[in-house]
Each structure stands twice: as C-alpha cells, then as structure tokens.
Amino acid sequence: MAPKPSHLMEIIAEATTSLFCFIYTGKPLHNAIVWNDIRTSSTVDRILANIPGRNINHFKEICGLPISPHLPALKIHRLMENVLAVKKACKGNRCRAVTVRSWIISNLIKGKLHVTDVTNALLTLLMNISTLQWNRTLLNAFSIVAEMLPQIRSSSEIYGKITDNRTSLLSIKISGILGNQQASLLGQMCMKPRQPNTYSDGCFLLCNTGNKSIISEHGLSTTIAHKLGPNSPTTYALKGAIAVAGHALKWLENQVHILPRAVDAAKYAAAVFTTAGVYFVPAFKGLYALYWQKNARGLIIGLTQFSTKHHIVRAAMESICFQTRDSVKIMYQETEQEINKLHADGQLSTNNVLMQLQADAVGVPLFRSQLFVSISFGVAMCPAQAIGIDLCRFAPDKKEYSNVFYVKFNPASTAEDRQHRYGKWKRAIQRTFNWAIRPKVKSSPDSERRTPLSLLDDFELRKLYSNIFLEEFTCHEMMEYEIHLTQSSAEGFKPMHHIFYTTHYVESNELKLNK
Known part of the structure; x- marks a missing residue:
C-alpha cells in the first residue's frame, strides 16, 4: 500500500560517527570516522596542549562532557587537518560537517535541510548545554566554524518532507530525531529518575535528572534525555558510557577463538560458578566513564594453571557488570536518589546469565524489557508527539505503565561477596591506566x-x-x-x-x- 501523507518518520542512527560532505550534492568527501575509532587520540593531545593543566574536563561546565577521542569535535578537527579534500572544501565554504543522522536527513530532503536535534548536538562537544546553541568558546577551541554545522532543533517537530524520488517514502514527514540511548530511556518509560542500561557493542547507563542538568564531578557525562517539541522543557540525564561490552565477546570469538560464537557466551559462563579469581578489563579503546583513560589498554589478570576458557568468558561478562556498577554508584551520589532497580535492553540483554551477573554485581533487581530493543518504542514516541499524539500519556506522577512488561532478575549475591569482587576489579582496572605510549605533540621541537x-x-x-x-x-x-x-x-x-x-x-x- 502506498504510504499516506500522514505517515511520519523518525531518524535514529549511531550518534558520533562523523564525516564531511559537499553542501549541494551531499556526497561524502571521505570515509566516515566511526564512534569508537581511536585515531583521534593524538588529536586530543594536541587540543589539551593548549588547555591549562591539560584538563580533559576544562569545558565540562559548558557542555557536560570531557574531551574524549570518540566525540565528533575531535573527529571533525582531525579530518580538517588530515584530509586534503576537506581542507580545500572548507576554504571554499563548500562542505558541511555532519553526523550520520544529519547526513541522512540532508539526503532525504535533497540538501535543503541541515538539522540535528539537541541530544545529538550535545554529543558533538560543541553545544552549550544550557542555551542549546553552538558555543563560540568550544568552536574556537576545535577550529570549527558554526556555518558548517547543522541547525539545532528539538527532538520532536516537523522538520520537513522527503523529496528524494529515489525512495518509496516520498512526501512522508520527518518529525523526530533522537539519540539511541535517549530512545531507550523513553522506550522503558523512565520519565522519573530511573536507570535503563542498553547492552550492545558498548554499554550506556542513563539516569533521568528532570529539568536539572547535573555536572558530574566523578566521571559521568551530562546529557539531554529529550526535548519533545520546540516549546517543551528540556529533560536532562546523567550518562555512564562503557566503550566495550558486547565487543569483548566478539573479540573472544574472532581474535583469540575462545568462543565458537559470541552468542555462546552464556553457555560458557554458566559452566563454572565463579571466575576463579580471573578478571578481564576490556580497555581495547581506552576507558570511558568513570576513568576517561584514553591510554588504558586491556588486560586479563589472575590466571593460574587451572584457569579455563570458561573462567575467561565469565570474567569478560562480569567486566560489563562491574563497569555498570561504577556508574550506578556515582549516580546515587550525585543525584541523591536511591538506586533500587536497573532496567535493561539491547542485544546483549537476551543473555540471561549476563542479566543475573548484573543484578548480583550491583545488588538490586534488574528488569529486562520484553521488547528487548525498546529503542524502537521510544523512537515511535517523538513523531507522534510532533502531531499531538501522546502514545503513553506522560503522566508525571505515574511510576509504571501497564503496557510495558519486564522479566525480573533478583540479586543472589551477598553484600560481602559483592564488595570483595568489586574491590579486586578496581585493583585490576587501575593496572591498565596509561599503558599506551603517549604520542608527542606536534609543537614539540x-x-x-x-x-x-x-x-x-x-x-x-x-x-x-x-x-x-x-x-x-x-x-x-x-x-x-x-x-x-x-x-x-x-x-x-x-x-x-x-x-x-x-x-x-x-x-x-x-x-x-x-x-
């Protein structure tokens, strides 16, 4: 059936993958730099060389984020320095700096619209978290001009109609843009301070903080949960980002061949009752929250002659849980809200052993959405809100919704056992700090x-x-x-x-x- 004009579209894609494209054609000038590419580590060092004390949190009061290799400002800066086609196009004002989301929208509307929403704009490291506008101090720090960046809009409004006749979606209204984790927050009905976790290649814990933006002093990022309309209030959140989660299991499969398939991880981990003292820190790309150690590297420690692949697989899964506990602990301190449950979705949440290990590591019940990928549910809310349809009746005092179902995992560990294993994990993770060689800054003689x-x-x-x-x-x-x-x-x-x-x-x- 041909789509009706009343049909709506939401754009959701990975948030920090970055590229440059021509203004009029939308054609990319180079391959995109994906979110977890660490080639920008050297760019971070050059930026920090001009910042007092080389402080990665120097701009945190403005944008809520540390200076980290995975953020688009660093990727854009690197591309402007190293890609000749980008240099030439920038000099002639013939290109745009885009993330995947804004690039898709631009192509669907034949270059007539260059927009992003507040959740994605904040992740660039270039937006003021209070004014919701590009910030001059940040732009100057990364040598970026505002004219090449998209216009910042809310997460839920009519941006325009699809005009690209190469698709079957002609004339459909684009009416929502939202970040992946923010969509998960909506999809799990976390409208009051609660904590969903999205388990995939990375792992991201968000805590809704309402209309108050809390600038973390202990390693969390401040982000925007959503802004459901141009005149709607902005809802903020604290975020704990883990660079490597499911990717650790893929590494065990593809690189060291301990697992025949990553999906077999639960079976291997369940074959033993503990890790037998083995700890795995998958700092393949450095560490994000709470440590922000771009020069950390991975480690497996505690091996004995009796250690088996089952212990290593279980340790890899526990590493996800311990890093989540890191963020939960700080969220409790900084929001002064009791953390009495966790919510989970994402591809890895289908792993029952991982979900039980997570409940055991934190010591609170974990609720897994039966939607598994509740991002899709959250995504549907934004376009609906744009035309006045409230899918879930966002009642501010309502704590649960009858149309969202969960599987509950209760903790089976004791407080003493949790603290002992977490203490050993903290010792292991500290050994990974500053392992990688720090490159010399270009300005050095x-x-x-x-x-x-x-x-x-x-x-x-x-x-x-x-x-x-x-x-x-x-x-x-x-x-x-x-x-x-x-x-x-x-x-x-x-x-x-x-x-x-x-x-x-x-x-x-x-x-x-x-x-």
Missing part, C-alpha cells in the same frame, strides 16, 4: 621527537630493523628513530653512518619504513 636508540653493531642493526616491523605502536603520531652506527677502534667508538628512519601509522595497521 624535532630534537625532542628523536630518540637515540643505541650504538649498534651490524647484528644489532639487523635485529632492530626487523623489530621495527613487528613492534605494535599504540599511538598514531609519526614515531621517529635516530640510529647511529659506529665502528670500534683503538681510539674508541667512531661514527660510521647516520641513518634517520621514520615510521608512519597506516590504516591497514602495518608500518612503512622510510629511509
């Missing part, structure tokens, strides 16, 4: 960026030459090595050759060695 290695004989040089190819560099800046060849004589060591090598990080994760 060349003399500071060169590392004299040693006085090498021929055998040592060949050994070094091969090791340069094998070494896995964690930083993405150019690493430079200065090698001095010497010759022994009666007078001592004399310079024989001077070779200067430069290694470049390339996207294939290989190294090129240039003489």
Whole structure:
C-alpha cells in the first residue's frame, strides 16, 4: 500500500560517527570516522596542549562532557587537518560537517535541510548545554566554524518532507530525531529518575535528572534525555558510557577463538560458578566513564594453571557488570536518589546469565524489557508527539505503565561477596591506566621527537630493523628513530653512518619504513 501523507518518520542512527560532505550534492568527501575509532587520540593531545593543566574536563561546565577521542569535535578537527579534500572544501565554504543522522536527513530532503536535534548536538562537544546553541568558546577551541554545522532543533517537530524520488517514502514527514540511548530511556518509560542500561557493542547507563542538568564531578557525562517539541522543557540525564561490552565477546570469538560464537557466551559462563579469581578489563579503546583513560589498554589478570576458557568468558561478562556498577554508584551520589532497580535492553540483554551477573554485581533487581530493543518504542514516541499524539500519556506522577512488561532478575549475591569482587576489579582496572605510549605533540621541537636508540653493531642493526616491523605502536603520531652506527677502534667508538628512519601509522595497521 502506498504510504499516506500522514505517515511520519523518525531518524535514529549511531550518534558520533562523523564525516564531511559537499553542501549541494551531499556526497561524502571521505570515509566516515566511526564512534569508537581511536585515531583521534593524538588529536586530543594536541587540543589539551593548549588547555591549562591539560584538563580533559576544562569545558565540562559548558557542555557536560570531557574531551574524549570518540566525540565528533575531535573527529571533525582531525579530518580538517588530515584530509586534503576537506581542507580545500572548507576554504571554499563548500562542505558541511555532519553526523550520520544529519547526513541522512540532508539526503532525504535533497540538501535543503541541515538539522540535528539537541541530544545529538550535545554529543558533538560543541553545544552549550544550557542555551542549546553552538558555543563560540568550544568552536574556537576545535577550529570549527558554526556555518558548517547543522541547525539545532528539538527532538520532536516537523522538520520537513522527503523529496528524494529515489525512495518509496516520498512526501512522508520527518518529525523526530533522537539519540539511541535517549530512545531507550523513553522506550522503558523512565520519565522519573530511573536507570535503563542498553547492552550492545558498548554499554550506556542513563539516569533521568528532570529539568536539572547535573555536572558530574566523578566521571559521568551530562546529557539531554529529550526535548519533545520546540516549546517543551528540556529533560536532562546523567550518562555512564562503557566503550566495550558486547565487543569483548566478539573479540573472544574472532581474535583469540575462545568462543565458537559470541552468542555462546552464556553457555560458557554458566559452566563454572565463579571466575576463579580471573578478571578481564576490556580497555581495547581506552576507558570511558568513570576513568576517561584514553591510554588504558586491556588486560586479563589472575590466571593460574587451572584457569579455563570458561573462567575467561565469565570474567569478560562480569567486566560489563562491574563497569555498570561504577556508574550506578556515582549516580546515587550525585543525584541523591536511591538506586533500587536497573532496567535493561539491547542485544546483549537476551543473555540471561549476563542479566543475573548484573543484578548480583550491583545488588538490586534488574528488569529486562520484553521488547528487548525498546529503542524502537521510544523512537515511535517523538513523531507522534510532533502531531499531538501522546502514545503513553506522560503522566508525571505515574511510576509504571501497564503496557510495558519486564522479566525480573533478583540479586543472589551477598553484600560481602559483592564488595570483595568489586574491590579486586578496581585493583585490576587501575593496572591498565596509561599503558599506551603517549604520542608527542606536534609543537614539540624535532630534537625532542628523536630518540637515540643505541650504538649498534651490524647484528644489532639487523635485529632492530626487523623489530621495527613487528613492534605494535599504540599511538598514531609519526614515531621517529635516530640510529647511529659506529665502528670500534683503538681510539674508541667512531661514527660510521647516520641513518634517520621514520615510521608512519597506516590504516591497514602495518608500518612503512622510510629511509
């Protein structure tokens, strides 16, 4: 049946994946940088070099966020520095900086509209959390001009009609834009301070704080839950972001082959009663809340000769739960609201063992939505609100809704056991801090960026030459090595050759060695 003009569309996509496109055609100028790409770590260092005390929370009072590699401001800045096509287009004012959401909308309306909503705009690290407008201080810090950014609108209003005749959706109204986790918050009816958790490749815990934006002093981010109309009040939330959740199980499957399939994790974890002292910190891309350690790296600790793959899988699942407990603890402190239950959805929430481990780790009941992906339900609310249809009658004093059903997981652990295991986890996670090499900032003199290695004989040089190819560099800046060849004589060591090598990080994760 052909769609009726009254049909509505909501746009939802991953929030921080960023790219540049031409203004008039919408054609991308390069490949997008996805949300968990850590090549922007070096960009963070260059930005921090100009900030007092290299404080990652320097702008938090303005935007509620720390300076982190996963945020679009860093990705946009990096693209402007490193992609020639972007540099040229920016000079001629011929391009736009977009996230996936705003790019999709622009294409559906043939470039006539460049918009985003407040939930997505805040995540760029460029919006003032109070005024809901692009902030001049933030724009200047990242060398970005407001003209290349989308117009900021509410999460629920009529933005325009689809005019791209390549789709079967012609003339349908686009009437809602919302972040993934914010949609989960709505979909689970968390209209008063409660905590849903979305379990997927990453894990995100949100706590509705009402009309008050609380700037966290202990590692949480402040975000916008929703703004359901141009004249509606803004609802804020605290957010605990975990970079690696389900991705840890995929790593066990694809990289080390401990799991035949990631979906088998529950079976493997249930084969043992505990981790037998094994702890897994999946800091593959650094750590987000509460630590914001971009130079942290993953670790498995506590192994003995009796440790098995089942213990490691269970430890990987517990790592998700312990990181969630981190955020819950701080949410309780900063909202002064008792945390007496958790809500869960997302792909990983179908894992019953994980849900039970989560309830045990935090010590409160966990309610899993029978929708599993309640994001879809939350997404439907925004377009409906835009035309005056209140799907769930947002009664401010109503605590439960009869049309939303849950499966309940009660904690089976004791307070003593929870505290003991959490204490060991905290010891493990601290060992991951600052593990990666910090790249030198570009402004450093060349003399500071060169590392004299040693006085090498021929055998040592060949050994070094091969090791340069094998070494896995964690930083993405150019690493430079200065090698001095010497010759022994009666007078001592004399310079024989001077070779200067430069290694470049390339996207294939290989190294090129240039003489």
